[in-house]
Amino acid sequence: MIAMKRSVLIIDDELDQAEGLAKSLLKSIKNTSFEYVADEESIITAIENHYFSVAIVDLRMDKFSFDGIDLIKKIIEVNPFSKIIIISAFAGEYLSPIKDLFKTGKILDVIEKKEFTAFTEELRNVIEEYHVNLFNNPSEINNALLEFYSQAKNEKDAFKKGERFENFVSLLFQSIGYSKVTKRVKDKSLNEVDLIIRNEIDDSFLSKFGKYILIECKNKPKENIDKNTFIVFNSKLVHTNHLSELGILATTGYIARNTYIEAVRTSHDIRKIIFLSNVEFEELILSHDKLETFKEIIDSQVKDN
Template identity: 25%
Template sequence: MTAPGHILIVDDDAPFVRIYREIFENEGLIVIVAHSSTEAIRTLETRGPQLDVVLLDQKLQGPGGPDSGLDLIEQVVRFAPFAKAIVVTGYATPNAIERAFELGVYDYLVKNGAFEALLRAKVRNAVEVTSAQRQIALKEAEVVAELRATWMQVRSERDRNRKGKLLEELVKLLFRATPGFGRVTTRLDNGTEEIDVKVDNRSDDPTWKNEGAYLLGECKNWSSKCGANEVRSFRGKLTTKYSRVRTGFLFAPGGFTKEAREELRSHKEGQILIVLVDADDLERWITADDRLVILRELHERAVFDLKR
């Protein structure tokens, strides 16, 4: 199993392929391209289990051609068990829409209006769904293996966008593998700000029961240390949520500066708690037999300003 973030684009229109590639690589996704039905089937046969989204152009042979993209939906269902097929077209018809959903398409999008924003949102949602489905299918030993594999990718990846996406994916996996925090969303965008990680707090554990309806996470997968400015920025996000969010986790495998820790200490009288999580903390959380214990320890360390 691979970390979610693989999208297959099936389109014969080179300019649109370039647009798609730019959009999704900026989102941190791995982009695979097929320019024809034959290429698409070959890719599905060889890489289907890796795929999270398959973007299908309805007309692969030009505007006057058949709806050959729709013919691939059954192949997606057959060879890519987790992938969500999304049809994109500039030539929507009632019959084509009805046929697409009968064949099992996840979504259908027309190339007009706010197309790019809608496409980005729909693909994000589809990746969230496939990620959850993958984790449900895992046994505990497989969860640990997946966490370790993703952690290795977090540390070794060089692409800036992919580095951030992988850290978000690791954090999502960790919370989902911790009792009481199974519902996790990444890259929540309200038009004003983007939240890296939102965790629904459904824990009955006394430590977390009164910590607010949601926990937020901010991910900084940098080679350098995270500083005071990042702490202040994250606190700003936590303080503008109608008092429904009181606790946030700032994840920085590269560590934190002395100034970042001093910034935290200067606001100890407030209701907002920021938990700093570095590479050593992530390692302990990943390998722990009881991940809730590690989460409690991180909380206690933040509340009482304890050293390791």
């Protein structure tokens, strides 16, 4: 079973059109969430931090510093899970870039804006057909995760290396079922956290860990997570004032022995820190029930600690 949700992001520069389309599709498509964004900041934030399995993107955006083609390229770069439906009344003006985008395999369809009922019906059919195929064939999701994990580990540029790994971890947790994953967040004490997950999955086991899950990402295959890294990260959990009682140290390297000893020493605390390294990542990537596998990893490490 795949925990990922059927979620559609609608991107347009006209708020009324985006909202109207979301409301119409919500009435006709069951078990699917719809989010719409219609200003520059919200669009970029949604693309980078929110989970969506399908993006509906208008091409012409006269109000903005970018157009739909730019946004589609960004979606392809940061979200291998998402497919894209292009909508436009001016598709003929973009024939050359649309042709190039089709080569990526990420474009589901190009739908011309026309009479609203016929237009939304065509969209509904494309969205539902894709979701049926996606959730009946989890191998596509797993292959995308494997590719991103490989790219993150093999990246040579130091800055891009960290960025790629954070992106992989974010996508992994989206595949588990989390919809909101925010990157590079500073708390009130100016402690920076790589990823913060809104812990909104309806699960009695996970809900006891507070409203948020904090994740520290270390993409250094030849280095370990040492005791000091653990202590600093634990202090960040303390500063959340019980909003987060689960932290995750994610690494492409390995965990030093003194770090495990420190974890055991602090195991009486209500706050818990678990480790995700190569073994756990492989389990999660290959699992067909990623949510259950994630819970098993937590359960095992909490018991061990």
